[in-house]
């Protein structure tokens with residue numbers, strides 16, 4: 001998988017430097033994808049001092065277009081982020097190109113340390129670091145990731161309408177995806193070689209719905225002029241497909257949350273950070289949003305969860321400021 005970062009149209013980022021340690025921020029946001037930037041926009045517009053530290057590798061950077069995002073259907077994911085950077089900066093949010101390596105609680109909030117050694121502290125911490133996709137280890141598969149090889153029917157199913165769809169299932173539960181994809185095309189082949197064998201009844205139901213079940217093992221991806229052309233099978237034959245829906249393993253990029261000791265819960269995607277409906281983790285003052293909180297969140301939900309959390313974080317900071325003022329009033333001995 002390539003390691004490309006934000007597109008050249010992206011405004012230059014401030015270098016990670018000790019300048020970020022010059023103030024105690026209201027909120028530090030780790031991660032500047034759809035979620036982190038949505039939280040930053042709302043908090044900066046609420047006149048909070050917001051610092052976003054972003055390693056600039058949004059999960060969907062491999063895809064030229066994103067779908068199902070109202071008013072941005074077909075828009076480039078990297079352009080969305082670039083727009084977000086501009087919008088956050090326009091309201092005085094600070095965004096720095098940095099990867100956080102350490103997060104810890106301190107007396108009056110939290111401290112983060114970047115890989116380059118810069119320190120920053122804040123009253124509240126929002127983690128929006130997301131997740132990464134680990135593809136099955138099939139030669140050539142990663143070369144087409146985000147284009148000819150995709151994962152999400154809601155994101156890319158419509159574009160596969162009427163085309164030759166290959167579904168590379170990695171588990172029996174993954175057969176559900178094949179059944180979803182049947183809505184888009186009558187030419188669907190389900191490759192079950194990664195699973196070993198699937199229950200006979202499952203196979204019969206797939207076939208009853210007009211899908212082919214291919215149990216030979218996929219050995220490699222066949223490309224022609226850089227485009228996906230098919231899947232090589234272990235008997236030397238080639239199955240022609242136009243698009244492959246794979247079942248990558250989602251890996252949480254939750255190092256900061258684990259360092260802070262946030263509880264995790266079991267999900268169908270594996271252990272994931274536990275949050276309440278507002279995005280609060282089990283560590284007071286630490287919030288998780290987007291894919292950091294919900295592995296299934298697509299862009300609108302990632303942004304929405306971050307907006308929800310941002311309102312709650314600001315509400316909490318206002319309440320703290322009011323409580324501090326009330327204490328000062330009490331200390332002055334003002335009669336009630």
Ligand SMILES: Cc1cc2nc3c(=O)[nH]c(=O)nc-3n(C[C@H](O)[C@H](O)[C@H](O)COP(=O)(O)OP(=O)(O)OC[C@H]3O[C@@H](n4cnc5c(N)ncnc54)[C@H](O)[C@@H]3O)c2cc1C
Pocket residue numbers: 030031032033034035036053054055056057058059060062063065066067068069098099100101128129130131133145146150151152154155156253289290291292297298299300302
């Ligand atoms: C190929 C592909 C296609 C997709 N297509 C669609 C689509 O069409 N429509 C749709 O709605 N969804 C789509 N998605 C899902 C989409 O990618 C996610 O919903 C979205 O990226 C979640 O946003 P996020 O802000 O939580 O995480 P991300 O967008 O992944 O942003 C996380 C950010 O945090 C940064 N980060 C991570 N760790 C650190 C650290 N330690 N320090 C600092 N920064 C850090 C990352 O570099 C990244 O910039 C697709 C996903 C993939 C893989």
